Amino acid sequence: xRIAIDAMGGDNAPDEIIAGALESVELLAxxxxxxLVGPENVIAPKLPPxxxxxCNVAVVxxxxxxxxxxxxxxxxxxxxxxxxxVIAKLAKRGLADAVxxxxxxxxxxxxxxxxxxxxxxxxxxxxxxxxxxxxxPVTICDVGANIACKPVNLYQYATMARIYSKNxxxxxxxxxxxxxxxxxxxxxxEVVKKTRExxxxxxxxxxxxxxxxxxxxxxxxxxxxxxxFVGNVILKLTEGVVDGLFKAIKDELVQEKPQLxxxxxxxxxxxxxxxxxxxxxxxxxxxxxxxALICHGASRSRTIRNAILAAKKYYTNKINDKIIEYLxxxxxxxxxxxxxx
Amino acid sequence: xRIAIDAMGGDNAPDEIIAGALESVELLAxxxxxxLVGPENVIAPKLPPxxxxxCNVAVVxxxxxxxxxxxxxxxxxxxxxxxxxVIAKLAKRGLADAVxxxxxxxxxxxxxxxxxxxxxxxxxxxxxxxxxxxxxPVTICDVGANIACKPVNLYQYATMARIYSKNxxxxxxxxxxxxxxxxxxxxxxEVVKKTRExxxxxxxxxxxxxxxxxxxxxxxxxxxxxxxFVGNVILKLTEGVVDGLFKAIKDELVQEKPQLxxxxxxxxxxxxxxxxxxxxxxxxxxxxxxxALICHGASRSRTIRNAILAAKKYYTNKINDKIIEYLxxxxxxxxxxxxxx
Numbered sequence: 001x002r003i004a005i006d007a008m009g010g011d012n013a014p015d016e017i018i019a020g021a022l023e024s025v026e027l028l029a030x031x032x033x034x035x036l037v038g039p040e041n042v043i044a045p046k047l048p049p050x051x052x053x054x055c056n057v058a059v060v061x062x063x064x065x066x067x068x069x070x071x072x073x074x075x076x077x078x079x080x081x082x083x084x085x086v087i088a089k090l091a092k093r094g095l096a097d098a099v100x101x102x103x104x105x106x107x108x109x110x111x112x113x114x115x116x117x118x119x120x121x122x123x124x125x126x127x128x129x130x131x132x133x134x135x136x137p138v139t140i141c142d143v144g145a146n147i148a149c150k151p152v153n154l155y156q157y158a159t160m161a162r163i164y165s166k167n168x169x170x171x172x173x174x175x176x177x178x179x180x181x182x183x184x185x186x187x188x189x190e191v192v193k194k195t196r197e198x199x200x201x202x203x204x205x206x207x208x209x210x211x212x213x214x215x216x217x218x219x220x221x222x223x224x225x226x227x228x229f230v231g232n233v234i235l236k237l238t239e240g241v242v243d244g245l246f247k248a249i250k251d252e253l254v255q256e257k258p259q260l261x262x263x264x265x266x267x268x269x270x271x272x273x274x275x276x277x278x279x280x281x282x283x284x285x286x287x288x289x290x291x292a293l294i295c296h297g298a299s300r301s302r303t304i305r306n307a308i309l310a311a312k313k314y315y316t317n318k319i320n321d322k323i324i325e326y327l328x329x330x331x332x333x334x335x336x337x338x339x340x341x
Numbered sequence: 342x343r344i345a346i347d348a349m350g351g352d353n354a355p356d357e358i359i360a361g362a363l364e365s366v367e368l369l370a371x372x373x374x375x376x377l378v379g380p381e382n383v384i385a386p387k388l389p390p391x392x393x394x395x396c397n398v399a400v401v402x403x404x405x406x407x408x409x410x411x412x413x414x415x416x417x418x419x420x421x422x423x424x425x426x427v428i429a430k431l432a433k434r435g436l437a438d439a440v441x442x443x444x445x446x447x448x449x450x451x452x453x454x455x456x457x458x459x460x461x462x463x464x465x466x467x468x469x470x471x472x473x474x475x476x477x478p479v480t481i482c483d484v485g486a487n488i489a490c491k492p493v494n495l496y497q498y499a500t501m502a503r504i505y506s507k508n509x510x511x512x513x514x515x516x517x518x519x520x521x522x523x524x525x526x527x528x529x530x531e532v533v534k535k536t537r538e539x540x541x542x543x544x545x546x547x548x549x550x551x552x553x554x555x556x557x558x559x560x561x562x563x564x565x566x567x568x569x570f571v572g573n574v575i576l577k578l579t580e581g582v583v584d585g586l587f588k589a590i591k592d593e594l595v596q597e598k599p600q601l602x603x604x605x606x607x608x609x610x611x612x613x614x615x616x617x618x619x620x621x622x623x624x625x626x627x628x629x630x631x632x633a634l635i636c637h638g639a640s641r642s643r644t645i646r647n648a649i650l651a652a653k654k655y656y657t658n659k660i661n662d663k664i665i666e667y668l669x670x671x672x673x674x675x676x677x678x679x680x681x682x
Contacts, residue, residue, distance in 0.1 A: 071527045134588060148530060181573040182447075186412045188570075213574040213578030213579070213580070213581055214577040214584070218585075230574055232554070233554040233574065234554065236553045237579065240558040241583060242586060243555070243558070244474060244475060244558035244559075247475060249608065252608045260601075260604055260605070263601055267594055270597075271593055
């Protein structure tokens with residue numbers, strides 16, 4: 001399998017990205033190939049001699065760099081030789097089976113959609129993020145690829161994220177919830193209400209109905225379907241609450257009894273490890289014609305290593321074939337066509 | 342001042358509501374009057390003899406009860422003699438200066454809007470919730486009154502929540518942020534982008550630009566303007582993350598060293614107290630022609646007591662007069678009219 005990695009993506013690029021790629025080599029097969037994409041004069045000198053590596057690590061030159069806060073579409077137009085459009089082109093030309101980036105999310109979504117195109121039957125791709133919770137992993141789709149969601153998009157996110165949860169996370173019959181503002185049928189805006197009917201009409205989906213913000217951490221569902229704007233707020237808010245709360249705990253502990261603060265450290269570390277998004281590596285852009293993973297901007301080598309392994313699992317488990325097959329079912333196709341007309 | 346309280350609202354009604362009302366009596370003036378609204382045969386026997394009370398506590402009979410999960414509009418139609426429509430009518434008839442309920446939020450919003458009507462100039466009311474954070478209180482508006490927000494609604498939420506933050510929370514020149522999915526100007530959906538221009542055009546607003554989910558807890562702003570659906574998810578998600586994290590900490594502590602868990606308890610208690618939404622009592626429905634506070638369904642006596650005090654502060658600080666005055670300014674009126682046409 002050939003995996004192209006954006007070596008310049010994220011706050012810790014290129015060092016952590018390269019380190020993650022090299023770490024993953026030990027866990028890959030001999031015929032797997034990694035391609036690090038970025039300015040060759042920066043990347044190449046950081047690689048160890050070829051003989052020391054089990055699988056191939058190549059460099060593809062991409063001399064330009066897109067910053068994390070550049071306007072996505074603009075940056076792609078102005079910097080066609082930067083790592084994000086270059087990995088997208090590698091996928092398009094069949095030179096990469098998977099692409100991974102921790103760079104500018106908007107630029108990734110735009111480039112991957114534009115170059116790789118959608119899987120047959122998919123109206124719009126969505127980003128699926130796995131939230132580690134004490135009740136198990138919850139896959140949330142979408143978290144920001146599509147901020148003008150229609151019912152057909154949300155329904156397709158339900159079907160795709162369900163396939164992902166089942167085949168990558170190993171959850172037998174994933175329970176699917178629809179993010180709304182109340183559990184009752186009548187709650188939610190028009191898009192939510194129409195989506196609800198659509199999901200309910202699909203007997204293959206183990207639908208638990210509307211869910212609320214708090215339900216994500218309560219073991220109510222394995223898949224949470226969400227409009228992209230809302231999903232993005234959920235993602236970032238959760239980070240903010242966790243950081244804020246740990247800070248508050250630390251401040252209180254120091255005040256209460258500094259020694260207690262020391263004793264508490266391993267507990268915090270264990271919690272961080274257990275509920276660490278780095279564990280899942282990256283978030284797949286479900287629905288593009290290829291394997292594309294987008295990682296957190298703060299990714300460390302471990303995140304990248306895990307993203308590479310996740311990409312391999314996604315690819316070898318033929319997630320995209322399963323999505324195509326599902327969306328091609330007569331009943332599913334008819335339902336989608338009815339709401340897009 | 343005359344305050345009407347829904348004695349049957351919330352999971353702990355009527356006992357905690359009545360207890361909260363009685364607790365507040367000690368802190369109110371002698372000429373203040375509380376009216377508990379609910380089935381008289383249930384409420385009256387729970388009150389102490391009149392002579393023991395500093396201010397007046399009356400009961401108004403409302404024999405029907407709206408459950409927490411009933412469809413709002415339906416329930417108001419079917420149960421006109423329940424506490425929520427009855428307190429709304431008391432306000433409408435000028436028999437109550439403020440109304441408070443911990444009951445069905447949707448029914449409260451519908452009844453208060455329908456009976457009390459909007460303040461002159463207000464297009465749609467919004468619920469403002471105060472989040473206690475380690476960086477100070479952040480007022481988020483709207484959290485669910487309006488799930489089909491237009492730019493004019495969001496702009497008015499910015500102006501109203503700013504007046505609230507300044508005059509009730511005592512924040513000198515509140516920094517206003519607009520909830521979006523990225524801090525850059527270009528980020529967000531169409532409603533957010535138009536709202537941004539509208540807020541920017543108002544030189545009286547100390548606008549800090551777009552904010553992301555994580556920023557609420559980072560001391561970036563004092564007021565967060567949000568579409569109602571998103572605000573509602575934020576509210577409930579935060580609850581879920583906090584509960585989930587404390588549960589995780591508890592589980593880890595018990596595993597690590599049970600004694601540590603005991604030592605940690607006062608720290609948790611202090612954090613809960615410090616970041617406790619009960620402290621702020623209730624969330625005002627900004628923009629209705631009256632003082633209306635909606636409390637959490639899980640409200641305890643302390644919440645209700647604090648909501649009563651918050652209602653008094655809202656009323657005596659003439660928040661509504663300040664809102665009317667602000668929205669009547671030529672520049673503000675023109676801006677609102679331009680986007681509503």
